[in-house]
Amino acid sequence: MGEPLLTTEKLSNHFGMVCTARDLDLRIERGVLTSIIGPNGAGKSTLINLLTGHLPVQAGKIRFQGREITRLPIHKRVRLGICRSFQIVNVFPELTVAQNVMIPVLARTGRSWRAFRGLSRETAALGETEAFLEKVGLLKERDTPATALSHGDLRLLEVGVALAAAPTLLFLDEPTAGMNPVERVRLLDNIRELAREGRTTFVVVEHDMDVVFSLSERIIVLHRGEILCDGTPESVRADARVREVYLGDDVSDLFRYREE
Amino acid sequence: MKAETRNACAAAAVLLALCAVPFLVGKFTIYLAIRIMLLGIFAVGYNLLLGQTGLLSFGHGAFYAAGAYGLGFFGLHVSGNPLLGVAAGVAVAVLLAVLVGYLCVRHTEIYFAMLTLAFGMMVFSLIWNAREITGGDDGLIGIMRSPVSFFGLFQIPIGTDRQFYYLVLAFFALSVWAAHRIRQSPFGLALAGIRENARRSEFAGVPVRRYRLAVFALSGAFAGLAGSLETLLESNARPFMAHWTHSAEPVLVSLLGGLSSLAGPLVGSAIFVAMREIIQRFTENWMLGFGIVLLVIIMGFRGGVMGTLSGLFRKPSAREEG
Numbered sequence: 001m002g003e004p005l006l007t008t009e010k011l012s013n014h015f016g017m018v019c020t021a022r023d024l025d026l027r028i029e030r031g032v033l034t035s036i037i038g039p040n041g042a043g044k045s046t047l048i049n050l051l052t053g054h055l056p057v058q059a060g061k062i063r064f065q066g067r068e069i070t071r072l073p074i075h076k077r078v079r080l081g082i083c084r085s086f087q088i089v090n091v092f093p094e095l096t097v098a099q100n101v102m103i104p105v106l107a108r109t110g111r112s113w114r115a116f117r118g119l120s121r122e123t124a125a126l127g128e129t130e131a132f133l134e135k136v137g138l139l140k141e142r143d144t145p146a147t148a149l150s151h152g153d154l155r156l157l158e159v160g161v162a163l164a165a166a167p168t169l170l171f172l173d174e175p176t177a178g179m180n181p182v183e184r185v186r187l188l189d190n191i192r193e194l195a196r197e198g199r200t201t202f203v204v205v206e207h208d209m210d211v212v213f214s215l216s217e218r219i220i221v222l223h224r225g226e227i228l229c230d231g232t233p234e235s236v237r238a239d240a241r242v243r244e245v246y247l248g249d250d251v252s253d254l255f256r257y258r259e260e
Numbered sequence: 261m262k263a264e265t266r267n268a269c270a271a272a273a274v275l276l277a278l279c280a281v282p283f284l285v286g287k288f289t290i291y292l293a294i295r296i297m298l299l300g301i302f303a304v305g306y307n308l309l310l311g312q313t314g315l316l317s318f319g320h321g322a323f324y325a326a327g328a329y330g331l332g333f334f335g336l337h338v339s340g341n342p343l344l345g346v347a348a349g350v351a352v353a354v355l356l357a358v359l360v361g362y363l364c365v366r367h368t369e370i371y372f373a374m375l376t377l378a379f380g381m382m383v384f385s386l387i388w389n390a391r392e393i394t395g396g397d398d399g400l401i402g403i404m405r406s407p408v409s410f411f412g413l414f415q416i417p418i419g420t421d422r423q424f425y426y427l428v429l430a431f432f433a434l435s436v437w438a439a440h441r442i443r444q445s446p447f448g449l450a451l452a453g454i455r456e457n458a459r460r461s462e463f464a465g466v467p468v469r470r471y472r473l474a475v476f477a478l479s480g481a482f483a484g485l486a487g488s489l490e491t492l493l494e495s496n497a498r499p500f501m502a503h504w505t506h507s508a509e510p511v512l513v514s515l516l517g518g519l520s521s522l523a524g525p526l527v528g529s530a531i532f533v534a535m536r537e538i539i540q541r542f543t544e545n546w547m548l549g550f551g552i553v554l555l556v557i558i559m560g561f562r563g564g565v566m567g568t569l570s571g572l573f574r575k576p577s578a579r580e581e582g
Binding site: 074075076093095116122125162 | 449460471478
């Protein structure tokens with residue numbers, strides 16, 4: 001087992017009578033590309049929302065790099081190094097691609113409080129912004145308003161904005177949803193390469209099983225708010241309970257090709 | 261780059277023209293020009309909140325009044341120095357804005373708007389009722405326009421409206437320049453991000469509430485500046501400066517001129533003051549006439565007067581299809 005980056009202790013969440021997280025004891029390791037899968041309603045999104053601060057924790061504890069962050073507001077978690085992308089594109093629509101990426105870059109370096117200095121003079125931030133755009137392949141669109149981007153490019157921007165916060169731990173919520181195959185391959189190659197660089201640990205929530213099994217080093221299967229199975233892709237593929245859940249409940253999910 | 265140079269030239273030309281105004285027109289027009297600039301200071305600061313950050317406040321009259329009464333009390337009890345008085349007025353306005361803002365910025369949209377309205381009207385009734393201190397409905401009267409002096413080094417009289425005009429022009433130019441710098445800064449970008457998507461801003465590491473509070477206080481400072489200058493102009497501070505109808509003025513002029521540009525609220529201020537003056541010649545019910553004009557502009561000019569004009573001047577090739 002590697003170094004734990006984030007751990008949870010009996011993390012629980014209920015929406016009325018529906019339990020979306022039940023006493024979850026989770027351990028995310030540094031540098032291990034992890035996927036979280038599970039049938040619809042398994043609690044994948046809830047888990048990300050709890051870990052990133054989107055939802056208040058009802059019970060249990062979250063620790064990040066040894067520090068308890070259970071009640072920390074979102075922006076403080078981001079500053080510590082936890083960030084996420086969204087399943088439904090959630091960028092700054094009227095701003096240009098470069099401005100979208102620049103907001104987290106400036107915030108991270110504490111430069112967004114500068115109120116009397118022209119943006120054009122923030123050369124370090126501009127350089128960093130371009131590097132991130134280059135990484136996700138949007139450099140040629142830098143001055144395009146986000147609203148004018150194609151769906152695939154928007155998804156790339158979504159990931160780009162998350163990456164620009166330079167997180168230690170990055171949750172990607174269905175990063176390839178609605179992408180065409182070419183864009184999908186490009187994005188996955190990107191993620192693999194960034195993961196190899198080692199600065200960011202990726203945790204991916206995906207529906208597309210091709211993506212999950214080709215990308216991950218570790219897979220966590222959630223079912224009704226509990227961890228059903230946790231291990232290497234091979235062991236998860238061979239796990240009888242996983243088969244049962246997917247075959248019994250929602251067979252289409254396992255091999256479904258997402259179309260949005 | 262080209263657009264920047266063009267804007268700088270336009271700004272310089274307008275400033276030159278404003279410098280020449282007192283030599284070209286009569287007393288009353290000078291007075292109107294001062295009123296336009298005061299409303300312009302108020303609105304250009306207010307638009308940092310509304311246009312840049314996307315927060316609609318109906319309580320900024322309170323900070324205007326705080327600036328006015330701040331200068332008034334300072335002038336009556338401490339020192340008649342107008343620069344110190346303006347500084348005092350702005351300080352009081354910022355203090356009040358931080359206090360009110362702290363309680364308001366945890367809410368957004370209609371809740372934020374209603375809270376600011378409530379606090380604004382609280383300030384109004386406080387001023388209205390605390391007769392012994394504020395003069396109640398009479399306002400604070402007898403505030404003098406002493407000469408501007410700087411540690412006794414020099415003295416510039418501002419007694420006549422023509423002289424006072426240049427003081428207001430100086431503050432006006434400073435305010436517009438400051439608002440311009442803020443809009444172009446990293447801080448301004450963070451504010452735009454909050455307007456576009458507050459939740460995502462948090463996930464970009466921006467402490468959204470603190471930024472909202474900062475820009476709220478900042479716009480309060482502009483309001484306080486305008487209020488303190490109006491007290492010098494009229495030699496009194498009136499409770500109706502804090503009334504919600506006055507708080508609505510920067511909203512109206514921002515809509516009139518256009519929310520998305522720096523010049524929008526300024527153009528809107530000019531239209532507002534000029535139109536009120538013209539319509540009042542014909543009818544007591546100037547709000548009725550003004551309402552109709554506002555209706556036409558909001559329905560006919562998308563993005564305000566400036567938004568429509570810049571759309572006209574943009575090259576057809578740059579215009580987007582669909």
